[in-house]
Amino acid sequence: MAFNGTWKIERNENYEKFMEAMGVNMVKRKLGAHDNLKLTIQQDGNKFTVKESSNFRTIDIEFTLGANFEYSLADGTELTGSWNAEGNKLVGTFTRKDNGKVLTAYREIIDDELVQTYVYEGVEAKRIFKK
16 A cells, blocks of 8 residues: 555535534534644554644554554544554554544545545545645
């Protein structure tokens, strides 16, 4: 997979509606839509290291495909779940610790862009990154 590299947010599609469905308040939604998120992804076999840098925080995430791990969103929402490979796409299935609802995330390379898609409670959003 060609995920390795540093990816900077280029644009969002329906991201504020998604954050609203997730229960993020209006102030945090407005800030989150303009967070200047940068992802640095390094893959070594089934192991991934992802550095997320934004206006609000910088965190390092390490995970192995198929293995559960815990993760907190920028707004503090805590999740547990895993990423798996399906063809040329990474599919993440995460359960919220506060309400048990499922967040699904997809990462795929389309042309020269990293497209990250989120689905929660029937609301879909995309964040598109470029190297």
